[in-house]
Amino acid sequence: MDNRTAIAAKTAELLDAMRAARPLVHNISNYVSMDVAANALLAIGASPAMVHAREEVAEFIAIAGALVINIGTLSASWVESMILAAEAAGRNNKPWVLDPVGAGATRLRTDTVKTLLPRRPSIIRGNASEIMAVAGGAGAAPKGVDSANTTEEALAFAVSLAKHQRCTVIATGAVDIVTDGDRVVKLANGSPAMAKVTALGCALSAVTGAFAAVCPDPFEASVAAVAVYGLAGEMAADKTTRPGSYRVAFLDMLEVVRPQDITARLKIAD
Amino acid sequence: MDNRTAIAAKTAELLDAMRAARPLVHNISNYVSMDVAANALLAIGASPAMVHAREEVAEFIAIAGALVINIGTLSASWVESMILAAEAAGRNNKPWVLDPVGAGATRLRTDTVKTLLPRRPSIIRGNASEIMAVAGGAGAAPKGVDSANTTEEALAFAVSLAKHQRCTVIATGAVDIVTDGDRVVKLANGSPAMAKVTALGCALSAVTGAFAAVCPDPFEASVAAVAVYGLAGEMAADKTTRPGSYRVAFLDMLEVVRPQDITARLKIAD
Amino acid sequence: MDNRTAIAAKTAELLDAMRAARPLVHNISNYVSMDVAANALLAIGASPAMVHAREEVAEFIAIAGALVINIGTLSASWVESMILAAEAAGRNNKPWVLDPVGAGATRLRTDTVKTLLPRRPSIIRGNASEIMAVAGGAGAAPKGVDSANTTEEALAFAVSLAKHQRCTVIATGAVDIVTDGDRVVKLANGSPAMAKVTALGCALSAVTGAFAAVCPDPFEASVAAVAVYGLAGEMAADKTTRPGSYRVAFLDMLEVVRPQDITARLKIAD
Numbered sequence: 001m002d003n004r005t006a007i008a009a010k011t012a013e014l015l016d017a018m019r020a021a022r023p024l025v026h027n028i029s030n031y032v033s034m035d036v037a038a039n040a041l042l043a044i045g046a047s048p049a050m051v052h053a054r055e056e057v058a059e060f061i062a063i064a065g066a067l068v069i070n071i072g073t074l075s076a077s078w079v080e081s082m083i084l085a086a087e088a089a090g091r092n093n094k095p096w097v098l099d100p101v102g103a104g105a106t107r108l109r110t111d112t113v114k115t116l117l118p119r120r121p122s123i124i125r126g127n128a129s130e131i132m133a134v135a136g137g138a139g140a141a142p143k144g145v146d147s148a149n150t151t152e153e154a155l156a157f158a159v160s161l162a163k164h165q166r167c168t169v170i171a172t173g174a175v176d177i178v179t180d181g182d183r184v185v186k187l188a189n190g191s192p193a194m195a196k197v198t199a200l201g202c203a204l205s206a207v208t209g210a211f212a213a214v215c216p217d218p219f220e221a222s223v224a225a226v227a228v229y230g231l232a233g234e235m236a237a238d239k240t241t242r243p244g245s246y247r248v249a250f251l252d253m254l255e256v257v258r259p260q261d262i263t264a265r266l267k268i269a270d
Numbered sequence: 271m272d273n274r275t276a277i278a279a280k281t282a283e284l285l286d287a288m289r290a291a292r293p294l295v296h297n298i299s300n301y302v303s304m305d306v307a308a309n310a311l312l313a314i315g316a317s318p319a320m321v322h323a324r325e326e327v328a329e330f331i332a333i334a335g336a337l338v339i340n341i342g343t344l345s346a347s348w349v350e351s352m353i354l355a356a357e358a359a360g361r362n363n364k365p366w367v368l369d370p371v372g373a374g375a376t377r378l379r380t381d382t383v384k385t386l387l388p389r390r391p392s393i394i395r396g397n398a399s400e401i402m403a404v405a406g407g408a409g410a411a412p413k414g415v416d417s418a419n420t421t422e423e424a425l426a427f428a429v430s431l432a433k434h435q436r437c438t439v440i441a442t443g444a445v446d447i448v449t450d451g452d453r454v455v456k457l458a459n460g461s462p463a464m465a466k467v468t469a470l471g472c473a474l475s476a477v478t479g480a481f482a483a484v485c486p487d488p489f490e491a492s493v494a495a496v497a498v499y500g501l502a503g504e505m506a507a508d509k510t511t512r513p514g515s516y517r518v519a520f521l522d523m524l525e526v527v528r529p530q531d532i533t534a535r536l537k538i539a540d
Numbered sequence: 541m542d543n544r545t546a547i548a549a550k551t552a553e554l555l556d557a558m559r560a561a562r563p564l565v566h567n568i569s570n571y572v573s574m575d576v577a578a579n580a581l582l583a584i585g586a587s588p589a590m591v592h593a594r595e596e597v598a599e600f601i602a603i604a605g606a607l608v609i610n611i612g613t614l615s616a617s618w619v620e621s622m623i624l625a626a627e628a629a630g631r632n633n634k635p636w637v638l639d640p641v642g643a644g645a646t647r648l649r650t651d652t653v654k655t656l657l658p659r660r661p662s663i664i665r666g667n668a669s670e671i672m673a674v675a676g677g678a679g680a681a682p683k684g685v686d687s688a689n690t691t692e693e694a695l696a697f698a699v700s701l702a703k704h705q706r707c708t709v710i711a712t713g714a715v716d717i718v719t720d721g722d723r724v725v726k727l728a729n730g731s732p733a734m735a736k737v738t739a740l741g742c743a744l745s746a747v748t749g750a751f752a753a754v755c756p757d758p759f760e761a762s763v764a765a766v767a768v769y770g771l772a773g774e775m776a777a778d779k780t781t782r783p784g785s786y787r788v789a790f791l792d793m794l795e796v797v798r799p800q801d802i803t804a805r806l807k808i809a810d
Contacts, residue, residue: 521784
């Protein structure tokens with residue numbers, strides 16, 4: 001059984017398992033992404049909740065299957081909640097995903113990431129520039145919240161970050177890279193149209209939380225999430241690539257995509 | 271004239287009256303729901319405003335037709351504004367709707383509801399688990415913000431809560447229950463697809479505010495809002511049930527639904 | 541070359557220039573509009589960022605092409621950030637757009653606008669009632685965040701405000717007015733369906749920022765933004781006018797609209 005076949009089989013299995021479990025995913029996310037991330041979670045078969053108050057985040061993660069922290073629209077009070085939630089996730093042995101939106105663009109973002117990293121995220125998901133910035137890459141050149149780098153440029157940084165943090169790192173772009181420092185998988189499904197809709201990267205982080213909730217290996221969960229998400233993006237692009245219509249088609253495809261679609265269409269890059 | 275005929279006639283009358291008045295609905299809602307709730311209000315024919323600053327909520331409710339308070343994405347400073355707004359609604363004799371999102375899931379949510387109830391909401395709208403939690407039901411089992419109970423299980427709690435609070439209670443689910451403690455109506459329009467789109471329950475609370483703004487009886491306003499909303503959901507499901515497309519179709523149907531559709535298609539359960 | 545021809549040519553030129561530059565637009569916007577404004581910026585060809593923390597707004601505007609401040613869902617802490625950002629825009633010679641949502645409806649809104657005006661916005665964009673309220677018009681009658689006035693009623697106020705502030709003023713409605721106090725252009729593209737979708741006015745303010753980022757004359761940038769936006773709205777209405785579908789079609793048309801569509805279809809009113 002070659003690598004692609006094994007990845008497709010595991011991804012198909014996890015997709016079924018996630019839909020059967022319908023995990024509750026606790027998100028502390030940004031204002032822009034809340035709607036599309038919640039809808040993406042519902043569409044793919046999970047149960048979303050957006051909960052950010054410092055008084056309740058620790059209590060809430062205890063009943064959730066995974067936590068997703070996204071620093072897209074930061075403020076000081078939200079950072080406090082993020083820290084509390086990340087620590088509670090640790091105490092409760094719940095996986096958590098960090099989405100370092102705009103890391104490297106401002107000191108507040110870089111500092112917030114530095115504060116969160118010691119709380120040991122299970123998975124870090126960003127675009128190439130963000131992953132390079134989080135890894136301390138001097139060559140990172142974020143353009144606001146969009147990437148100015150390719151994932152190929154980010155590869156060494158992603159591996160180094162994963163090793164150093166002992167976590168899984170996902171760098172998304174034309175080719176998506178998933179690594180836990182030892183293993184590296186490059187996934188090539190998706191569509192350029194995905195970049196036309198705001199917060200689809202954030203929504204992938206949320207969806208990754210859903211897979212992490214049902215899979216003890218964050219690396220396998222990440223590969224599965226990226227594979228399913230990219231394939232849904234590709235299937236949506238078969239329908240339309242106009243930005244308004246594409247968002248609608250993409251959410252539809254998150255529901256439509258089946259294990260056998262993974263088996264048939266998964267693309268692994270070299 | 272039987273019960274169904276009377277309800278359909280009243281609902282049709284209120285739908286016309288609401289669209290003619292185009293009431294301004296003041297929402298203090300959660301971040302996830304703001305977009306879809308505002309769009310639902312516009313689509314059905316009302317005028318939405320999202321206003322939460324403590325400095326202005328009391329002033330704003332004075333120019334609005336109704337207030338809707340939704341605790342979906344709580345924080346301490348928003349609770350202060352909710353209290354100020356609810357009290358100002360009382361002083362101005364404006365109806366107000368409470369949506370106790372996630373009540374029972376965390377102490378902050380349960381406590382916030384306890385703080386708001388003495389400010390006398392005209393209408394409380396939640397899913398079955400939320401209504402049971404607000405009513406003090408030990409059997410309530412919310413799964414984050416999704417319900418783990420049926421409205422049939424919530425019925426006795428809804429009636430008891432309505433009596434105790436002297437308000438109208440709406441418990442939504444496969445069958446929607448509306449009660450003021452004396453009267454009980456069970457409405458059976460709608461579609462399972464409504465649960466595929468985030469915050470459609472929140473948006474119903476907003477739409478209920480629009481009907482309450484034009485109808486002195488909160489019970490009749492609630493029945494009309496639930497009936498029209500459920501029917502729009504059913505008409506949308508005639509077009510599509512995919513989650514992205516369904517949201518679009520549902521907003522379209524909120525505009526399309528006419529009084530005569532109510533007369534033709536209203537379903538009252540036993 | 542008549543006026544219409546000159547405006548169409550300049551607008552077509554700026555649309556190409558904006559898409560080529562793909563400017564980063566820094567938004568401090570309201571919760572309702574963030575999703576649709578970010579998607580509108582992406583669809584038309586710009587790069588959106590929503591950044592509001594007081595710790596980072598000044599740093600962020602330095603890397604952006606323009607700033608857009610929208611007071612839709614105000615709170616005291618956000619006002620602080622707005623002031624810091626507006627001042628930083630001034631220091632960095634970045635154009636900034638003020639969207640005075642609901643000005644005149646509450647004291648907080650009116651006061652916030654008064655605080656921001658001395659920070660010298662390059663462009664002020666509002667509906668007729670808002671522009672009248674900002675200009676100090678006693679006749680302004682906002683209905684929450686919707687306009688109760690026509691832009692014809694707002695014309696003299698808009699010209700006066702532009703002169704006094706030495707900025708460009710955009711008053712949008714059935715006919716859109718753009719003035720810098722000397723020049724006045726009235727644009728008549730668009731569709732009544734645009735009022736069926738929440739926050740499309742806010743999203744126009746964001747799009748105006750994208751044009752201002754690539755054009756040193758705020759008046760020309762404003763005319764171009766309003767012309768392109770209105771034409772996209774008109775082209776979308778050729779497809780559908782139902783509220784859910786219209787939003788989707790409108791975002792599609794922001795991508796589809798070409799310079800030659802401007803040349804062919806631009807409508808200038810007398």
